[in-house]
Each structure stands twice: as structure tokens, then as C-alpha cells.
Amino acid sequence: MSHDHSLNPETMPQEPEKATLEGRNKFLGLWFFLGGETVLFASFFGTYLALRNSTAGGPASTDIFGLGLVFAMTMILLTSSLTSVYAMYHMKNNDFKKMMLWLGITGLLGISFLALEIYEFAHYIIDYEFTFRSSAFGSAFYTLVGFHGGHVLFGITWLIALMVRNAKRGLNLYNAPKFYTFSLYWHFIDVVWVFIFTVVYLMGRVG
Amino acid sequence: MTENTNTNHVDSFQKRKNKDEMKKQLISFALMIGFTIIAFIAVASDAMDQMFIVPLILILALVQVGFQFYYFMHMKDKGHEMPAAMIYGGVWAALLTIAALVLIVWW
Numbered sequence: 001m002s003h004d005h006s007l008n009p010e011t012m013p014q015e016p017e018k019a020t021l022e023g024r025n026k027f028l029g030l031w032f033f034l035g036g037e038t039v040l041f042a043s044f045f046g047t048y049l050a051l052r053n054s055t056a057g058g059p060a061s062t063d064i065f066g067l068g069l070v071f072a073m074t075m076i077l078l079t080s081s082l083t084s085v086y087a088m089y090h091m092k093n094n095d096f097k098k099m100m101l102w103l104g105i106t107g108l109l110g111i112s113f114l115a116l117e118i119y120e121f122a123h124y125i126i127d128y129e130f131t132f133r134s135s136a137f138g139s140a141f142y143t144l145v146g147f148h149g150g151h152v153l154f155g156i157t158w159l160i161a162l163m164v165r166n167a168k169r170g171l172n173l174y175n176a177p178k179f180y181t182f183s184l185y186w187h188f189i190d191v192v193w194v195f196i197f198t199v200v201y202l203m204g205r206v207g
Numbered sequence: 208m209t210e211n212t213n214t215n216h217v218d219s220f221q222k223r224k225n226k227d228e229m230k231k232q233l234i235s236f237a238l239m240i241g242f243t244i245i246a247f248i249a250v251a252s253d254a255m256d257q258m259f260i261v262p263l264i265l266i267l268a269l270v271q272v273g274f275q276f277y278y279f280m281h282m283k284d285k286g287h288e289m290p291a292a293m294i295y296g297g298v299w300a301a302l303l304t305i306a307a308l309v310l311i312v313w314w
Contacts, residue, residue, distance in 0.1 A: 011217075011218075012217060014221055018286070027290075028289055028290070031289065031290035031293045031294065032293050034293065034294060034297070035293035035294055035296055035297035036297065037297070038294065038297030038298055038300070038301050039297050039300045039301050039304060041301070042300070042301030042302075042304040042305050043304050043308070045301075045305055046304050046305040046306075046307070046308030046309060047308055049305065049308070049309050050308045050309050050311065050312035051312070067247060067250065067251055071243075071247050074243055074247075075240070075243070078236075078239060078240060078243065081236075081275070081279060082232070082233075082236045082279075085229075085232045085236075085279055086229075089225060089228075089229050089232075092217070092221075092225050093217050093222060093225055094217050184280055187275055187276075187279045187280045188280075190275060191272050191275050191276070194268050194271050194272050194275070195268055195272070197243075197246075198246065198264050198265060198267070198268040199265075199268075202246060202247070202250045202264050203261060203264070205250050205251075206250060206257050206260050206261060207257065
């Protein structure tokens with residue numbers, strides 16, 4: 001079983017995520033994907049910027065956005081970015097248990113972010129009757145922020161699948177790239193959120 | 208051959224290097240939190256002119272995203288030429304997209 005042995009070496013290399021050709025390909029492939037995601041989100045941001053004042057008599061951004069909830073969501077997502085950095089730190093030190101622990105914390109923070117976002121949307125819909133069909137502003141807002149929320153949901157599902165699938169395997173050169181690419185994706189979700197809280201919520205409050 | 212790899216040791220020099228790297232990550236995290244708080248306070252306090260606040264919070268967002276890419280996602284490290292090319296390619300197309308969509312509406 002020389003194949004297994006090459007994936008479970010005596011000493012782990014410094015960067016286990018890039019030690020195999022498959023790992024390097026996954027690394028490049030995910031960055032390629034993130035380049036495409038940048039353009040995808042840019043078109044949503046462009047649409048939102050173009051339509052954010054087209055309220056059609058419905059609620060405007062200055063009426064509905066509150067800063068408290070958004071601040072809490074921002075802190076949660078930013079902290080979850082740091083916890084996934086910790087997970088990768090333990091991966092490089094070949095400490096599988098601590099890596100799983102920090103990945104678990106990352107997942108919990110992601111779930112609480114998503115819960116707050118669902119609460120926020122429900123609040124807009126029930127208390128302000130601000131829906132996807134209220135106005136062009138409503139459509140652009142829910143498309144942009146909802147698509148980001150969809151990315152968070154996808155990330156959580158990805159993380160749970162990774163953690164369950166590899167729970168008994170321990171860290172090796174086969175699954176290290178999988179954990180590393182997840183952490184890159186998770187950081188990118190936070191990058192998009194930085195622009196959402198700035199462009200949508202903060203600029204929406206300024207007017 | 209399914210031996211547990213947890214018994215593998217990482218040499219102490221590498222461990223120290225990882226620890227130094229982690230310290231840098233923590234500093235960038237503290238800075239990112241700081242930028243976020245400044246941006247929220249600038250908007251919540253209503254102390255500044257709108258013409259000044261919008262560029263300020265956009266610059267804070269750009270700096271914060273720079274930390275995210277270069278430190279958290281390791282773009283500052285060796286072997287990240289292709290990732291940088293892909294992301295900057297994406298950013299280039301993103302700027303064109305946003306400019307096009309916004310200009311169509313403004314004029």
C-alpha cells in the first residue's frame with residue numbers, strides 16, 4: 001500500500017496542503033474560482049448601487065437599516081475568519097484534534113451569523129413589508145445580501161461534510177488540501193461581507 | 208496502512224515559525240476589528256459630512272480586505288503569483304462591471 005503510505009508520511013511536510021500535485025491543483029483551482037466569484041459579486045454590487053434609490057414609494061434604506069444587528073453580524077463573521085486561521089495554524093502543526101475544534105467553532109459562528117441574517121430579513125418583511133418585490137431597491141438588496149447568505153450556508157454545509165467525512169481519518173496529505181481550500185473560501189465570504197456592510201448598510205445609513 | 212498521523216512531529220523550528228506567523232495574524236485581526244469599529248462609529252455619530260464619510264469607509268474596507276487577502280489568505284507568501292493574478296484579474300473585471308452598471312443609471 002505504497003499509495004497510502006505516501007499520503008501518511010513519517011513526518012508531515014511544512015505545507016501539507018501543497019505537498020501533493022492534487023493539493024496544488026485544488027489550491028490553484030479554488031483561487032481561480034474566487035476570481036470568478038469576485039466578478040459575480042461585482043455585478044450584484046453594481047446592480048445594487050444603480051438601483052438603491054429606486055424605492056418605488058416603498059421603504060428606503062434610511063428607513064429600515066439599523067446598525068446594531070449589522071455590527072453584531074460583522075463581528076461574528078470576522079471572528080469566524082480568525083478561528084479558521086487558528087484551525088489552519090493547528091493543521092500546520094499537525095494537531096488534528098485542535099484543528100477540528102477550531103473548525104467546529106468556525107461552523108458555530110457561521111450558523112449564528114446565518115440565524116441573525118434570517119431574523120433580519122424576517123424583521124424587514126414582517127415589520128416593514130419590505131420584500132423582494134417591493135421595489136427595484138428591494139430586489140437588488142435581497143439578491144446581493146441573500147446570495148452572500150447562500151454562500152455562508154453553502155460554506156457551513158461544506159464544513160460539516162468535511163468534518164464528518166474525515167472525523168476518523170486524522171490529518172493526512174489527502175485531506176489537508178480539502179481543509180485548506182475550505183478556509184480560503186471562508187475568508188473570501190468575509191471579504192464579500194466587508195463590502196456589504198460598507199456599501200449596503202453604512203452607505204445606506206448615510207443616504 | 209492506516210496508522211494515525213497524529214504521532215508525527217513537527218520540528219521545533221517550524222513550530223516557532225508557525226507561532227510567529229500566528230502572532231502576525233492576530234495583529235491583523237486586531238487591526239481589522241479596529242477598522243470596522245471606526246467605520247461604524249463614523250456613520251453612527253453623524254459627526255462628519257457625507258462627502259467625507261463615504262470615501263473614508265470605502266478606504267477602510269479596502270485596507271481591511273487587503274489584510275484579509277495578504278495575511279489571512281497568505282497572498283504575501285511565496286508561491287502565490289497565480290492566486291494574485293486570478294484575484295487581480297477578477298478585481299479588474301469587477302471594477303469594469305460596477306463602473307458600467309453605475310454609469311448606465313447615472314447618465
